[in-house]
Amino acid sequence: MQPIYTFISHDDFVADVRALATALAASPEWQPTLIVGIGRGGLVPAVYLSHATGIPMASYDLSGQTPQPGDNLLARLAARTRAGDRLLFVDDINDTGRTIGLLRRWLDEAGAREGSVRFATLLDNQVSDQKVAYRARSIDRRVVKDWFVFPWEAVASAASIAEDAAEVPERTG
Secondary structure (H helix, E strand, O other): OOOOEEEOOHHHHHHHHHHHHHHHHOOOOOOOOEEEEEEOOOHHHHHHHHHHHOOOEEEEEOOOOOOOOOOOHHHHHHHHHHOOOOEEEEEEEEOOOHHHHHHHHHHHHOOOOOOOEEEEEEEEEOOOOOOOOEEEEEEOOOOOOOEEEOOOOOOOOHHHHHHHHHOOHHHOO
């Protein structure tokens, strides 16, 4: 079955970032001290959200789904939480929950302080195994099988977009 591609316009993307910034402003009881963009898909939203909120940003590349050897970034981030920092990890979509689950587990193993890490996504799958604190929009993957193409992905070839969509066929079938 050929997936349905839904291209998200730049204007819709900016509106989604503004929705996240508004949601953050509406929860003064927990404000991040650092935004962490999850590579690849969360890097661009994290940069925009950092500009929208004035909160500094770091990045963590998880596109390979493995910890980065020799980097110790997660250990340093976990240490920052023990020193009082609050980290907001940003990704484009919470689809299966695999990325968020891995990061939660690795941060826990690195000793991150409980309650000091939250997640935000542009799109949040309501039936994901992992829950996020902030979302711009929600979808239900039991119903919505579209493959979402964000503005930074739209520059890829059609073949590359199709390859990405085919990686986890149960998302789009």
